[in-house]
Amino acid sequence: MAERLNRASDRPAYRQIADRLRAEVARGDFAPGAQLPSESALEARFKVSRVTARRALSVLVNDGLAQSEHGRGYFLRTPPPVQRLSSDRFDSRDAGTEDAPVEVLFVGRGPVPAKMAERLGLVAGDDVIVRNRRYLLEGRPARSAVSYIPLDIAAGTPIAEEDPGPGGIYARMEEQGLTFDKYDEEVTARVATEEESRLLLLPGSTPVLQVVRTAFADGRPVEVCEAVMDAAAFVLDYSLPARRS
Amino acid sequence: MAERLNRASDRPAYRQIADRLRAEVARGDFAPGAQLPSESALEARFKVSRVTARRALSVLVNDGLAQSEHGRGYFLRTPPPVQRLSSDRFDSRDAGTEDAPVEVLFVGRGPVPAKMAERLGLVAGDDVIVRNRRYLLEGRPARSAVSYIPLDIAAGTPIAEEDPGPGGIYARMEEQGLTFDKYDEEVTARVATEEESRLLLLPGSTPVLQVVRTAFADGRPVEVCEAVMDAAAFVLDYSLPARRS
DNA sequence: GAGTGGTCTAGACCACTTC
DNA sequence: AAGTGGTCTAGACCACTCT
Numbered sequence A, B: 001m002a003e004r005l006n007r008a009s010d011r012p013a014y015r016q017i018a019d020r021l022r023a024e025v026a027r028g029d030f031a032p033g034a035q036l037p038s039e040s041a042l043e044a045r046f047k048v049s050r051v052t053a054r055r056a057l058s059v060l061v062n063d064g065l066a067q068s069e070h071g072r073g074y075f076l077r078t079p080p081p082v083q084r085l086s087s088d089r090f091d092s093r094d095a096g097t098e099d100a101p102v103e104v105l106f107v108g109r110g111p112v113p114a115k116m117a118e119r120l121g122l123v124a125g126d127d128v129i130v131r132n133r134r135y136l137l138e139g140r141p142a143r144s145a146v147s148y149i150p151l152d153i154a155a156g157t158p159i160a161e162e163d164p165g166p167g168g169i170y171a172r173m174e175e176q177g178l179t180f181d182k183y184d185e186e187v188t189a190r191v192a193t194e195e196e197s198r199l200l201l202l203p204g205s206t207p208v209l210q211v212v213r214t215a216f217a218d219g220r221p222v223e224v225c226e227a228v229m230d231a232a233a234f235v236l237d238y239s240l241p242a243r244r245s
Numbered sequence C: 001g002a003g004t005g006g007t008c009t010a011g012a013c014c015a016c017t018t019c
Numbered sequence D: 001a002a003g004t005g006g007t008c009t010a011g012a013c014c015a016c017t018c019t
Helices: A013-027 A039-046 A050-062 A114-120 A168-175 A194-199 B013-027 B039-046 B050-062 B114-120 B168-175 B194-199
Strands: A066-069 A073-076 A083-086 A102-111 A127-137 A140-150 A180-191 A207-217 A220-230 A234-241 B066-069 B073-076 B083-086 B102-111 B127-137 B140-150 B180-191 B207-217 B220-230 B234-241
Touching: A013 A039, A013 A050, A039 A050, A050 A066, A050 A073, A114 A140, A114 A207, A114 A220, A140 A194, A168 A180, A168 A220, A180 B207, A207 A234, A207 B180, A234 B234, B013 B039, B013 B050, B039 B050, B050 B066, B050 B073, B114 B140, B114 B207, B114 B220, B140 B194, B168 B180, B168 B220, B207 B234
Parallel strands: A083 A234, B083 B234
Antiparallel strands: A066 A073, A102 A127, A127 A140, A140 A220, A180 A207, A180 B234, A207 A220, A234 B180, B066 B073, B102 B127, B127 B140, B140 B220, B180 B207, B207 B220
């Protein structure tokens, strides 16, 4: 028998169906990663057209609860393990604990984008060392990061190499005698671009967190890093000391 | 004459249309807030069905570029003025500069939600003072915030009143002799819930930034505040001092 | 081959806004 | 009344996955 919808309600059919699916998900009817009812299953169950069934499922997809796979079905999104990026994460580089698996996409010379040039005190188009990489979390890409480093700091050093060695590029900079002052971070959120969706294997248009970090050493900017991460997978932790009385 | 689409392309018609609209927007063909072509206009222009025209427009809506208004049309979203929340924003309370227009939605006693109880060292359901408010930015609601303050700190003080007075609740706490130690902030992003979309006047499902701040004074948590803001309108600024050698 | 989602069409009725 | 977006139907063809 067909499950009944309140067709007189203001709440459209597709939302009512989505509400029921959401409730079932919340109740634990589906294991993480489990397949949700197919479009045709919903058509039969609620006696609606395929478009309506699709719309209901797309609500869940849009909310980040589900994900569709062409030819396979709709699946409950496995909540990605939440990764906390805490504000003291730069303290750990000598300890060598910050070793998320990294996939290097590009390392080399290239022109600096306008937005980044400003932060580095350069002019748009100036050449810098570009380091583009992707961090994995339990085998899945979760974060992409692009760093821009002025040539006078990076050129001819391990910083311009694929593998900059233990402790990463910050350790190399310190070995050059640079002393870090501070890191400024600008946090924003938006929907992923199509390219980012591909890169991070995100469904459709899901939200991402974007962090633009400028590292300062000896009073000058020495690196700008733009990181884009699956918003569902990250919590950014910051601890702000109270101003002193 | 109908504008031609590449029907042989892998890129679906609705995306091609969306791409062209996006390009026109980028080129500045539409003023901020201006009306975009209507669904029927796109039907005629590209000789597609209404569903396809709709889909194209909904791509722009989904990306946060446009917004539909029932019975009126699709409009380019005015980029909301970006508000920067910097990490030193708590230093300004005596200066009285932190006076964004505020709309108080609720102030009173209420049970603390489980997630917040933990941070305050309380048990879920314990009563606390709840302060629910909405901040306006150029007349538009841009940020909602709910604070939870333990009763022993807030009950019977201006902190439990609608208007806590100049400098806000932090100033009142200091007057009680509390000395602030630090503020811990957890930043996440996600799509707005339906309720949040109503509260912040956001179209459909747009991304929001969520900041959960725990304020510590004299070694104990004295306030938890959950803020939800239109991601398009905010940049969060944090400055992290480098660890000292 | 059967089942799945992705795209598209041509129509319909409704609710809202504007004139 | 005319134009707009919001919902819904019944069908179609395609691409992908699985067995």
